[in-house]
Amino acid sequence: MRRLLVIGIGMGEPEGLTARAADALGRANTFFLLDKSEAAGELVSARQALIARFGRPGHRVVRAPSPPRRPAPLAGARKAYEGAVVDWHGARAALLAGLIARELGEDETGAMLVWGDPMLYDSTLRVLAAARAGADFIVEVFPGVTALQALCAAHAVPLNGIGEEVRLTTGRHVAQATPDAPAFAVLLDDGSGLEALLARGFEGTLWWGANLGTEAEILVAGRLCEVGAAALAARAQVKAARGWVMDVWLARRASPEAISAP
Numbered sequence: 348m349r350r351l352l353v354i355g356i357g358m359g360e361p362e363g364l365t366a367r368a369a370d371a372l373g374r375a376n377t378f379f380l381l382d383k384s385e386a387a388g389e390l391v392s393a394r395q396a397l398i399a400r401f402g403r404p405g406h407r408v409v410r411a412p413s414p415p416r417r418p419a420p421l422a423g424a425r426k427a428y429e430g431a432v433v434d435w436h437g438a439r440a441a442l443l444a445g446l447i448a449r450e451l452g453e454d455e456t457g458a459m460l461v462w463g464d465p466m467l468y469d470s471t472l473r474v475l476a477a478a479r480a481g482a483d484f485i486v487e488v489f490p491g492v493t494a495l496q497a498l499c500a501a502h503a504v505p506l507n508g509i510g511e512e513v514r515l516t517t518g519r520h521v522a523q524a525t526p527d528a529p530a531f532a533v534l535l536d537d538g539s540g541l542e543a544l545l546a547r548g549f550e551g552t553l554w555w556g557a558n559l560g561t562e563a564e565i566l567v568a569g570r571l572c573e574v575g576a577a578a579l580a581a582r583a584q585v586k587a588a589r590g591w592v593m594d595v596w597l598a599r600r601a602s603p604e605a606i607s608a609p
């Protein structure tokens with residue numbers, strides 16, 4: 348039976364891999380790399396370095412361009428956004444089903460390397476579930492350190508206050524309305540989520556980090572109204588210097604009771 352290992356690679360540093368993930372990298376006959384965004388250059392080379400270091404002798408690497416995603420308007424167009432993502436996932440599933448059927452022998456093992464952990468804001472597992480309709484294979488998952496864990500570690504803070512709820516969300520949601528939770532962690536922000544929160548005069552603390560685990564890692568923490576603009580400026584600077592930026596942040600209300608309507 349064909350197997351597909353989905354390996355969480357944390358922030359791409361070899362030292363940040365779990366021992367199980369490193370072991371899984373050594374099991375694969377074939378690695379599948381789908382190239383996508385503008386960040387692809389550095390992110391793909393981080394994956395290639397891990398494969399070169401931990402892959403077994405004779406492994407193969409199959410690279411394919413990821414199908415393009417139809418752009419969706421930002422505000423107030425949730426359905427259009429979801430529709431674009433569903434179509435994109437369908438195209439990726441068809442591509443992967445074809446690659447797995449063509450490139451993996453009957454009893455061979457393939458692997459896909461996923462940034463952070465595959466359970467957090469990543470479509471690989473959903474896409475593979477769909478791909479299994481077109482190709483017969485087993486999926487095994489190896490967890491990795493998420494960007495959110497890397498953020499909390501870098502700032503030496505716990506994710507939650509005592510017994511506190513924490514909302515996991517995206518920049519797109521925060522741009523539309525402030526989450527009604529005492530604390531919220533935000534991924535996939537293009538800057539507009541943090542900018543909107545700052546403009547709304549959010550009272551609370553920000554822990555922000557960009558390009559964690561790379562030499563361009565940058566951290567900002569403090570009262571959001573005092574340091575939010577510095578985080579946005581740092582974001583723009585990293586993007587200009589590297590050509591890409593990925594940031595993740597955690598916000599906690601000064602007063603958890605003060606949850607106003609969005």
Ligand SMILES: C[S@@+](CC[C@H](N)C(=O)[O-])C[C@H]1O[C@@H](n2cnc3c(N)ncnc32)[C@H](O)[C@@H]1O
Nearest residue numbers: 463464467468493494534535558559593594595
């Ligand atoms: C598609 S999601 C993938 C999340 C990933 N599966 C994880 O477990 O961290 C991409 C988002 O993860 C966050 N992210 C990933 N790598 C990061 C890094 N090195 N530094 C800061 N944030 C990062 C950013 O919020 C980025 O927009």
